[in-house]
Amino acid sequence: MIITDTHTHLYSDAFNEDRYDMMQRAFNEGVTRFFIPAIDSTHIDAMLQLxxxxxxxxxxxxxxxxxxVKPETYKDELKGVANWFAKRSFCAVGEIGIDLYWDKSTLNIQQEAFKFQIELAKSYNLPIIIHCRESFDEIFEVLEEVNDDKLFGIFHCFTGTKKQAERAISFNMLLGIGxxxxxxxxxxxxxINEIDLKHIVLETDSPYLAPKPYRGKRNESAYIxxxxxxxxALYNKSEDEIAEVTTQNSKAIFKI
Structure with missing residues (x-):
């Protein structure tokens, strides 16, 4: 059984003391494909080392x-992102999107950064990995504006309603379930069991959002x-089948 974690911050400082052991635990659970989202330029060295x-x-x-996305740095950060794509290949543009939980005052520049990176993804025929926190309406507004046959990706850590899930899928997005x-x-x-499995991928978002019975503790890829x-249990299908379908979905979206 091959399991794919489509969203995990394995380079996080939270793993500095036991990263090797943490990876071995993931391998022992059958997790052998790890997709690593970026945050900003301060984390790139750690990502490359991983x-x-x-x-x-x-x-x-x-x-x-x-x-x-900060007023004083976001333009330079976006230039840096574009420069990295010019230098080497990556599997996706992400994670990108809109977060209104922490700071609503930056909405305009978050939208600007989101659109810029969507166009970057289209230019390289890559998926986008969407971070959406208290911002479904704002995310959908941008997706409506840029929607075409080059738009595809994953709604990372999907936490919306069934209606929002169906709308996300209509934009050629998979749902990242953690x-x-x-x-x-x-x-x-x-x-979720009313959503066809062909629209689902698995993720942990580790070290965040640990599942039960580890909720409140550090998350890691083994907990997938x-x-x-x-x-x-929800789909009434074997774990092998869920793992196989979601891994195939990840292969299709990331082309790996």
Whole structure:
């Protein structure tokens, strides 16, 4: 059984003390494909080191996270993102999007950065990986504006309603399902089995959003087994089948 974690921050400082052991635990659970989202320029060296340490398993994205879109630095950061794509290949543009949980005052420049990076993805025929926090309406507004046959990607850490899920899928997006599906108040467990598995990929967003029974603790890629277990129960399909379908979905979207 091959399991794919489509969104995991394995370069995070949270793993500095036990990164090797953490990776071994993931391998032991059958997780052998790891897709690594970018945040901003301060994390690039750590991402490149991770890729060097695990070249057969780790696939890097490049992008500017919406919470790193700051008035004084975002233009230089976006230039840096574009320069990296000119220098080497990445599997996706991400994670990008809009986050209105932490700072609503930067909405305009978050939208600008989001659009810029969507166009960058289109120019390289790459998927976008969307970060959406308290911003579904704003995200959909941008997607409506830029929608065409070159737009595709993943709604990372999907936490919306069934209607929002269907709308995301209409923009040629897969839904990234992680630990939230195991939460008692997560709500997506109430309808996710009505969404065809062909629209689903698995993720952890580690070190964040650990699934039950690890909720509140540091997350890691091995814990994707709990997400798989929950989806197996919700879809009434074997864990092997869930893993196979979601891994095939990830191969199609990332072309890896």
């Amino acid at each position: 890729e060097q340490d695990y070249p057969e398993y780790v696939h890097l994205m490049m992008g500017l996270h919406p919470t790193s 630990g939230v599906v195991t939460f008692k108040n997560g709500k997506i467990d109430q309808f 087994s709990k997400v798989l277990e929950k989806l197996s």
